[in-house]
Amino acid sequence: MAGADEVLLxxxxxxxxxxxxxxxxxxxxAPAVACFDHGGPLxxxxxxVLRAAAG
Structure with a gap:
């Protein structure tokens, strides 16, 4: 996953x-903060946000 303007596959x-x-x-x-290899943190x-991205 990657964090950009939204969380993406x-x-x-x-x-x-x-x-x-x-x-x-x-x-x-239920983390309050998430960090990604690519893109900025949430x-x-x-x-x-992660649950919504999971569909």
Whole structure:
């Protein structure tokens, strides 16, 4: 995943459904902040953004 203006699947994600599902793991402990290898951090509400990106 990458954080830009929104949370996006990485460009090398192979199975879209499986990749979107992988966002649920980091969202489970309800983090307030999330940092990414690419793009800026999410400063607030990270869990909600990750769950929304998971579809």
């Amino acid at each position: 990485g460009v090398l994600a192979v199975g879209r459904t499986r990749a979107e599902g992988s966002f649920r793991g980091p969202a489970a402990p 400063g607030t509400g990270a869990a909600a």
